Each structure stands twice: as C-alpha cells, then as structure tokens.
Amino acid sequence: MRRRDFLKGAGAVPLLPLTGRMNPGHAQSGSGNSAAGFKRVRPSDPGWPSASAWDGLRKRLKGELITVRSPLDACVGKTADPACAQLFKDLRNPYFISDHAALTQTLGWTDAWTTKPSAYAVAAENTADVAAAVNFAREHRLRLVIKGGGHSYFGNSSAPDSLLIWTRRMNAIALHDAFVGEGCVGRVAPRAAVSVGAGCLWGHVYNAVVTKAGRYVQGGGCMTVGVAGLVQSGGFGSFSKNYGTAAGSLLEAEVVTADGQVRIANACTNADLFWSLKGGGGGSLGVVTRLTLETHDLPEFFGACFATIRAASDTAFREIIGRLVSFYAESLANPHWGEQIALRPNRTVEIAMVFQGLAPDRARAVWQPFFDWVARTSGLSLDAPPNIPAIPARSFWDPDALRKVPGLVLSDDRPGASPDNVFWASNQREAAQYLHAYQSAWLPAALLEKDQQSRLADALHAAARHWGLGLHFNKGLAGAPVAAVARARDTAMNPAALDAFALVIIASNGEPVYPGIPGREPDLAVARSRVQAVERAMAEIYRVVSKREAGAYVSESNYFDTAWQESYWGSNYPRLFAIKRKYDPDGLFFVHNGVGTEDWSRDGFTRTG
Numbered sequence: 001m002r003r004r005d006f007l008k009g010a011g012a013v014p015l016l017p018l019t020g021r022m023n024p025g026h027a028q029s030g031s032g033n034s035a036a037g038f039k040r041v042r043p044s045d046p047g048w049p050s051a052s053a054w055d056g057l058r059k060r061l062k063g064e065l066i067t068v069r070s071p072l073d074a075c076v077g078k079t080a081d082p083a084c085a086q087l088f089k090d091l092r093n094p095y096f097i098s099d100h101a102a103l104t105q106t107l108g109w110t111d112a113w114t115t116k117p118s119a120y121a122v123a124a125e126n127t128a129d130v131a132a133a134v135n136f137a138r139e140h141r142l143r144l145v146i147k148g149g150g151h152s153y154f155g156n157s158s159a160p161d162s163l164l165i166w167t168r169r170m171n172a173i174a175l176h177d178a179f180v181g182e183g184c185v186g187r188v189a190p191r192a193a194v195s196v197g198a199g200c201l202w203g204h205v206y207n208a209v210v211t212k213a214g215r216y217v218q219g220g221g222c223m224t225v226g227v228a229g230l231v232q233s234g235g236f237g238s239f240s241k242n243y244g245t246a247a248g249s250l251l252e253a254e255v256v257t258a259d260g261q262v263r264i265a266n267a268c269t270n271a272d273l274f275w276s277l278k279g280g281g282g283g284s285l286g287v288v289t290r291l292t293l294e295t296h297d298l299p300e301f302f303g304a305c306f307a308t309i310r311a312a313s314d315t316a317f318r319e320i321i322g323r324l325v326s327f328y329a330e331s332l333a334n335p336h337w338g339e340q341i342a343l344r345p346n347r348t349v350e351i352a353m354v355f356q357g358l359a360p361d362r363a364r365a366v367w368q369p370f371f372d373w374v375a376r377t378s379g380l381s382l383d384a385p386p387n388i389p390a391i392p393a394r395s396f397w398d399p400d401a402l403r404k405v406p407g408l409v410l411s412d413d414r415p416g417a418s419p420d421n422v423f424w425a426s427n428q429r430e431a432a433q434y435l436h437a438y439q440s441a442w443l444p445a446a447l448l449e450k451d452q453q454s455r456l457a458d459a460l461h462a463a464a465r466h467w468g469l470g471l472h473f474n475k476g477l478a479g480a481p482v483a484a485v486a487r488a489r490d491t492a493m494n495p496a497a498l499d500a501f502a503l504v505i506i507a508s509n510g511e512p513v514y515p516g517i518p519g520r521e522p523d524l525a526v527a528r529s530r531v532q533a534v535e536r537a538m539a540e541i542y543r544v545v546s547k548r549e550a551g552a553y554v555s556e557s558n559y560f561d562t563a564w565q566e567s568y569w570g571s572n573y574p575r576l577f578a579i580k581r582k583y584d585p586d587g588l589f590f591v592h593n594g595v596g597t598e599d600w601s602r603d604g605f606t607r608t609g
Contacts, residue, residue, distance in 0.1 A: 040143045042161040049140045060132045063125035070102040070117040076516035091432035091512050094224040095412040095421045101166050104150045104158050109435040110527040112559045113155040118164035125169050127262055127289045133165045135260040138588055146283045148199055149226025154559055156283050156591040165287055170197035173208045181252040181266035193251055195292040198228040206397035207420055215295040218243040223423045232282040233555040234493040236475040238354045242335035247278035248487030254290040258584040276579040279493035281554050284594035303363055303390030304354045308383040311347040316379030322457040327370045329448040335481055338474030343464035360390035432512035436527040437534035439558045441541055441550035442500035445478035459544040466537035469506045476500030494570040496551040503553055506537045564593040
C-alpha cells in the first residue's frame with residue numbers, strides 16, 4: 001500500500017524551502033495590569049541570565065541543559081562540503097530531525113520564517129524539568145518555545161535567542177484497562193486508555209497500542225508527528241471518520257502552566273483548561289507533559305483503495321470530478337472510509353483512500369460500480385487496475401510487517417537506531433521541507449446535496465487547473481458516528497469541522513533548502529509564483545463556500561491568515577481567549593497566531609524580530 005501523497009501540486013515538486021523574515025517570535029510581554037509591559041530579553045541585553053544563573057538551572061534538572069547549535073549554520077558559505085552533503089541526506093530522515101534540538105521538520109516558509117535554533121534547550125526527562133524551565137523563562141523574561149516532534153508548519157517549535165523546552169525524552173507509554181481521571185471517581189465510568197509522554201511519536205504509540213495490545217488509539221496519519229502537538233491542534237488521522245479526533249479521545253492531561261504549577265486537567269479537575277487543550281493549539285496555554293487517551297476496539301481489517309485515473313481532455317476531467325463527487329456522496333460518506341483523493345492540473349485523479357470495518361470483498365464491491373463507469377467512459381483511462389488491499393488491523397503499524405511490503409516504509413538508517421523507527425515512504429518529501437504556500441478549508445456536507453454537487457464539481461475542477469488539491473475526507477466529521485461527533489463537539493476546534501465532509505488542502509512545498517548554503521538556496525521566484533497559483537486555486541473554492549463559513553485547520557493552514565481567530569476556532573474563540581487570560585495573563589506562551597497574542601497591543605506589547 002502507498003501512503004497519502006497530498007502535497008504534489010500542479011504537476012510540480014512538493015513543498016519547497018523557505019526564506020524571508022523570521023516568524024514574529026520575540027514579543028514584549030506583561031500582565032494586563034502593566035501599562036508598559038516588559039520586554040523579553042536577548043543574549044545581547046543586560047538582563048540576559050548570567051553564566052551562573054544558567055548553571056543554577058542546569059543543577060536543578062534531571063535532564064540536560066544544552067547549548068544549541070544548528071548543523072545548518074555550519075554549512076552557510078561552504079561549497080561542496082562533504083559534511084554538508086551528508087547533513088542534507090540525514091535531513092530526509094525525520095527521526096534524525098526529531099532527535100536534534102536545533103532542527104525542525106519544516107525548514108521554513110517563503111517570506112514568513114526560516115528555522116533558527118534556540119540559545120539553550122532543556123532536554124526534559126520529567127515534569128519537574130519542565131516546571132524548572134518555565135519558571136526560569138518567566139523569572140528572566142525569556143522567549144520560550146516547546147518542541148516535541150517538531151512538525152509545526154508555522155515554525156512554532158524554534159526561535160532564535162530563546163529557551164527551548166524539548167520533551168522528546170519524555171516518551172513513556174502505559175496502557176490502562178480501566179482508567180478514571182483524577183477527581184472523577186464515581187463521576188465517570190472507567191475506560192480502556194493509554195497514557196503517553198509528551199515526547200512520544202505516533203508511530204511508536206500505534207505500535208504499542210495496536211500491534212502489541214490489540215486496541216486502537218486515535219492519532220495522526222504521519223508516524224513521526226508528536227503526540228502532544230497533534231492532540232492540542234485537534235488531531236485527525238486516517239480513521240477519524242469512525243473514531244473522531246484525537247482531542248475528542250483525550251481523557252486527561254498533565255500540564256505545566258505559566259506560573260510553573262503542575263496541573264491535572266480533565267472533565268472533573270481544571271475542566272476549562274482541559275477543554276482548551278483539546279484543539280486550542282499547541283504551545284499557547286502551557287506545556288503538556290503527559291496525555292491519557294481513550295482506546296477503542298480494533299476492527300478485523302484495515303485496508304485501502306489506490307488508483308490513478310487520467311483524463312484525455314478538460315471535458316473528461318470535469319466529468320470524472322463530477323462522478324467522484326456523486327459517488328462519494330452515495331457510497332463513501334460514512335464511517336468506513338477516510339484519507340484522500342487528489343486532483344492534479346495535468347488532468348489526473350489520484351485515489352488513496354483507506355477503510356475500516358469492512359470485509360475486503362465488501363470494500364471492493366463498494367468501488368466496483370465506479371470503476372466500471374470509468375472503464376466505459378470515453379476519455380478516461382486507468383494507469384493500472386485498481387489496488388484494493390486489506391491486512392489484519394493489528395499489522396497496520398507493525399514495523400516488521402510493514403518492512404515486508406516493498407516501498408511502503410523507510411527505516412531510520414542511523415547506526416543503533418531502534419528497529420521500531422519506520423515511517424511511510426510517501427512522507428519523506430515532508431522531512432526538512434520548505435513551504436511555499438499552504439491553505440485549507442472545511443467543505444460543508446451541504447455541498448454534497450444533489451442540487452449542489454455540480455457547483456462543487458465546477459469549483460474543484462477550476463481550482464485544480466491552477467494547482468493540485470487534496471480532498472482529505474478523514475478531516476471532517478460529516479458521516480461519522482454520533483458519539484464521535486459528540487466527543488469532537490466538546491473540544492475547542494472550529495465547529496465547522498463537525499459538519500464538513502472533507503478538508504480541502506491546496507499547498508506547495510519543495511526539497512530541503514537553506515539561505516546562504518551554496519547550491520541549497522531557496523528559489524524565491526519559483527516559490528512566489530507557486531504562492532500565487534495556490535491563491536488562485538483557493539479562490540475557486542471560496543466561490544462555493546465563504547472563507548468565514550469554511551474556516552481552516554489550525555495545523556494545516558495559511559501562515560498569513562489575518563482572520564485566524566475565526567478560521568481556527570470560530571465561535572469557540574472568546575472562550576479560549578478567556579481561558580488564556582486566566583492561566584497565562586502575562587503571555588509567557590507565545591506562538592504565531594496563537595490564542596491571545598492579538599491582545600498584546602492593548603497591553604502595551606509589541607512584536608519584534
């Protein structure tokens with residue numbers, strides 16, 4: 001089975017490297033009671049902690065205090081350097097990136113930000129380490145950033161002149177037969193669950209829960225994404241159409257808030273904070289150190305449907321898009337089917353869907369009428385017969401089983417690396433990617449009504465002529481079970497996701513590049529032309545659903561969105577803002593387009609750097 005391949009745009013390369021100004025990471029901060037606020041300090045400022053102060057922090061830690069140096073900086077200005085050539089090879093390994101304090105899974109975004117390392121990193125090994133780092137940052141007025149897997153497209157897991165809380169070593173996994181949250185005894189029923197450290201990656205969690213324990217936990221599609229960041233952003237995965245979001249399955253979180261206190265947050269204790277962590281965005285409200293997620297019964301099979309269809313003319317391309325819309329509405333808009341269909345400007349349709357809860361023969365029968373129609377329709381051709389495989393669900397994330405399928409996964413090739421370190425081969429293009437543009441929009445289920453299908457197909461066809469797009473059917477809960485929708489409704493995510501049949505993503509990325517490294521410089525002219533193409537494509541989508549109605553997914557959206565509060569959280573934003581004020585009144589936790597950051601201007605804050 002191939003994995004998802006959603007970022008091929010316009011017949012061009014995937015997402016590209018970025019340059020431009022640094023993300024607005026350094027900000028002045030202060031409480032609402034302070035007229036002038038206070039400025040965060042940099043190493044060149046008189047208030048920067050002394051060597052003895054840093055040594056004092058080091059002595060309080062079980063983990064390490066690391067002076068951070070980026071290997072990319074060592075390559076700036078060097079030509080044909082063997083060590084730098086090896087570095088760019090290593091950057092295609094997402095485990096190499098996640099295990100390095102200075103690196104991020106995205107190297108930058110055109111005219112937005114370029115990855116730059118923190119000055120110091122606390123490689124936390126326990127919650128006390130995290131609390132010590134939070135207190136140190138607050139007391140010394142430092143810019144504070146948090147990194148788990150390092151997948152933030154907005155560059156929120158790095159910032160120059162900052163203190164990084166790096167949770168990668170906090171990777172314990174523990175299963176529970178009957179979990180009850182703190183303060184919830186007698187108030188909620190025990191549930192099967194798994195507790196995971198904030199530094200865990202989803203591939204390792206799936207292996208522990210699914211492969212070894214025979215249960216299912218809702219997480220992300222990419223195996224190297226960090227658990228904590230995904231849950232705090234809402235958290236869609238391949239099978240969300242049945243199980244809902246990762247945030248909806250959250251039972252309890254341990255979090256260090258801006259005052260350095262370690263708090264338990266669940267439905268019975270600190271319930272407001274608990275709600276805000278379920279989709280309120282990573283790094284905005286505190287440092288999550290441990291999460292407990294409900295686990296679910298595992299179906300007998302997981303499977304997929306793969307096919308590539310080519311249209312010989314623009315008319316035929318529009319025809320197949322229309323047929324796909326009606327076929328999805330009739331046969332696939334249910335809990336069984338997830339993942340995506342991509343439309344390319346070269347008049348190609350790429351189907352990469354997954355299924356659960358169906359016997360293999362039944363899954364093939366679902367698709368047979370559609371492929372029969374393709375076969376008898378003039379101007380359409382299949383690259384190869386459709387591939388609709390199925391495997392025992394318990395093997396879906398089993399590293400040993402996955403390696404037996406040619407081309408499916410790649411392994412961490414570093415000496416001594418864990419044999420469990422595998423990742424989908426199709427995700428390699430996202431390792432150390434450079435983003436040109438990225439936009440998303442929820443598509444409401446009303447567009448699948450018979451009298452709206454033609455409008456939707458016209459918009460998709462027009463958009464795909466500008467740039468490739470992906471319809472992510474698992475990222476939208478229309479057609480999901482009532483219980484899954486109810487769990488997601490009790491999260492901070494934009495409610496538009498509840499009634500969306502899909503999230504449309506239009507994006508462009510490219511190979512690893514970095515400013516100042518000869519032969520690896522970003523091509524800004526190409527990048528900016530792709531930005532314009534993506535914007536033209538998304539404008540076609542907004543012809544059938546307004547930007548305000550559609551919203552966007554906080555983890556996969558436009559860096560330059562000026563209406564981000566409404567896009568990411570919709571009617572939930574005022575409640576989120578109030579919770580931010582309660583637990584972080586001075587704005588210690590700052591991320592780009594994070595909850596509460598726009599209020600700093602009223603408190604005398606400025607954003608610089």
